[in-house]
Amino acid sequence: MIKVLIADDHTMFVDGIESILKLEEGVNVVGRCYDGASVLTFVQKQPTDIVLLDVNLPDMSGIEVCKQLAATKPSVKVLAISMYNEESYVSEILNHGARGYILKNTGREELLKAIKTVQGGATYFSKDVTETIMKGLMNRRKSSSKTSADIPKISRREKEVLKLIAEEFTTQEIADKLFISLKTVESHRANLLAKLNARNSAGLVRISLENNLLS
Known part of the structure; x- marks a missing residue:
C-alpha cells in the first residue's frame, strides 16, 4: 500500500486528488496538509511514502x-505538482531531492503512473516538464565551456543502468532487463551517484543529459 500525503493550500484541488486516489487499489491517502510546516510535522509522526507537494505553499x-524533507526524512519521496512549468522551478526542486514533477492539468492515469513510478524508485516528469528540462539543459550546454576531459567516465554497464533510470524503469525492472540482481543494480546506482556527484535519480538524469552521457 502506497501511503500518500497531499500537500496543497487549495482545498478543492486536494479534494479532487483525494477522490481520485481513494478509488485506486494499492494507494492510501494518509493525510492532507495546507502548509509546509504541517508537512514536516506530519511525516515525523505518520508513516508516509510519498508527499504530493505543491511548489507554492503559504508559509514556505x-x-x-x-530540502528539509531530504535532510530530516530522506525515506519520504517527493512528487512535485504545480501549475508552473518554468525551468527555474523544475530544476530547483529537483536539485533539492524531488523524484518527479507533474503539472496540475495532469489526468488521472498519469497521476497514478507518476505515483507508482516514483514509489518504485524511478523518476517521473510530465511530458511538458521533460521538454522544459531538455530546453534548459540544451541552453546551458551551449553556453558551457566544459570539455570532454571534465566529463566523468562510466562503464558500459553503468551506462546501461543510467539509460534505464532515465527511462523511468524501477530498480526491479532494471534488474530483470539486464539479468542482474537488485544488489548489483543498487551498486551501479551508488557508483553513478558518486561519479556524477548526484544526490538522487533525478540528479542522475539531469547531469547525464547535461553531459550527453545517454547517447
Missing part, C-alpha cells in the same frame, strides 16, 4: 519543504 516554498 515547496522547494524549502523538499
Whole structure:
C-alpha cells in the first residue's frame, strides 16, 4: 500500500486528488496538509511514502519543504505538482531531492503512473516538464565551456543502468532487463551517484543529459 500525503493550500484541488486516489487499489491517502510546516510535522509522526507537494505553499516554498524533507526524512519521496512549468522551478526542486514533477492539468492515469513510478524508485516528469528540462539543459550546454576531459567516465554497464533510470524503469525492472540482481543494480546506482556527484535519480538524469552521457 502506497501511503500518500497531499500537500496543497487549495482545498478543492486536494479534494479532487483525494477522490481520485481513494478509488485506486494499492494507494492510501494518509493525510492532507495546507502548509509546509504541517508537512514536516506530519511525516515525523505518520508513516508516509510519498508527499504530493505543491511548489507554492503559504508559509514556505515547496522547494524549502523538499530540502528539509531530504535532510530530516530522506525515506519520504517527493512528487512535485504545480501549475508552473518554468525551468527555474523544475530544476530547483529537483536539485533539492524531488523524484518527479507533474503539472496540475495532469489526468488521472498519469497521476497514478507518476505515483507508482516514483514509489518504485524511478523518476517521473510530465511530458511538458521533460521538454522544459531538455530546453534548459540544451541552453546551458551551449553556453558551457566544459570539455570532454571534465566529463566523468562510466562503464558500459553503468551506462546501461543510467539509460534505464532515465527511462523511468524501477530498480526491479532494471534488474530483470539486464539479468542482474537488485544488489548489483543498487551498486551501479551508488557508483553513478558518486561519479556524477548526484544526490538522487533525478540528479542522475539531469547531469547525464547535461553531459550527453545517454547517447
